[in-house]
Amino acid sequence: MPEDSTTTIRPEIINYYAHGYEEADRFAADTASAASMLEFVRIQELLRPWLPPPPAAILDVGGGPGAHARWLMDDGYTVHLVDPVPKHIDQARARGIEASFGDARHLDTPDHTYDAVLLLGPLYHLTERAERIRALNEAARAARPGALVAVAAMNRYSHFLDQAVKHTLANSDVHGVIASTMHGGVYDRPGLGFTTSYFHTAADFRDELTTAGLHTAALHGTEGPGYWILKTIEKRANIRIAIDSAEFASALAAARLADGQQDLLAVTAHLLAITHTADGMPQPQGIKSDG
Known part of the structure; x- marks a missing residue:
């Protein structure tokens, strides 16, 4: 894909990641919060x-x-990364990763090329359902028949819970923005520490995956309820919680215990769907399908 592909991405999103937020710090061992590391550990497991x-x-x-x-x-995999933010491409290449510019809605990839496709961020910033379906269709097209397609979404109520941790909901302006996001899923107003984005319910996430022809084998609440406890401790006490601490171990145990409890999907920060492009993907030992 040409390296000017950023023209298809909303400029405030590119600007946020290029100048307003350092994504490389989010999962870095020396800078990441315990809440972020909980997400990182859970995605791997x-x-x-x-x-x-x-x-x-x-x-x-x-x-x-x-x-x-x-x-x-x-772990031994051959990985190709695509991203629409030039800064991210440079950072990925500096880590020895094969990376190119790309838009999730228009992948410059031949059909049925990859043994697995990860879509762990693009849906966050596609506010129109048709755009999200297109990105899912592109991921499915790039995957071999029956291959894993792992897709992440932000939980509808995570922005609300984040502002509750920050003690901002009594502010009438913040209250109005969060209420609107909770109702329709779209956040498109600056000022609350994020950029234009979309927050899914578990039901509409499943519906979009099905519409795109993806078969959902499992839907996980990535971090579980303990995520917000870690954020609250770090935010209010202004400390970093170590990943070898009792607090982190408890939050990780809570995420594992909550997993599979559909009612608790509403209190995680992110949703992670394990899908495949056709019937017949093997069922891993110890994991049950939720349909």
Whole structure:
């Protein structure tokens, strides 16, 4: 894909990641919060049972600076990353990752090329349902028949819970923005520490996956309810919680215990769907399908 492909992405989103937020710090061991590390650890433990054996070829769509691509490469996989933010491409290449510019809705990838496709970020910033379906269709097209397509979404209520942690909901302006996001899913107003985005309910996430022809084998609440406890401690006490601490271990245990409880999907920060492009993907040992 040509390196001016950023023209298809809303400029405020590109600007946010280029100048307003350092994505490379989110999962970095020396800078990440415990809440972010909980997400990182959980994504690894949820994906690994479903991945094909290395050195299978994986496409990481919207992979940012390459946090997931890097551990996948360390596990022995062949990974290609695409992202619409020039800064992210440079950062990924500096980590030894094969990376190119790309838009999740228009992948410059031949049909049925990859043994697994990850879509762990693009749906966050596609506010129109048709755009999200197109991105899902493109991921399915790039995957081999029956291959894993792992898709992440932001939970509809995560922005509300985040502002509750920050003690901002009594502010009438914040209250109005959050109420609107909770109702329709779209956040398109600056000022609350994020950029234009979309927040899914579990039901509309499942519906979009089905519409795109993807078969859902499992739908996980990535971080579970303990995520907000970690954020509250770090935010209010202004400390970093170590990942070898009792607090982190408890939050991780809570995420694992909550997993599979559909009512608790509403209190996680992110949803992770394990899908495949056709019937017949093997069921990993110890994981049950939720349909």
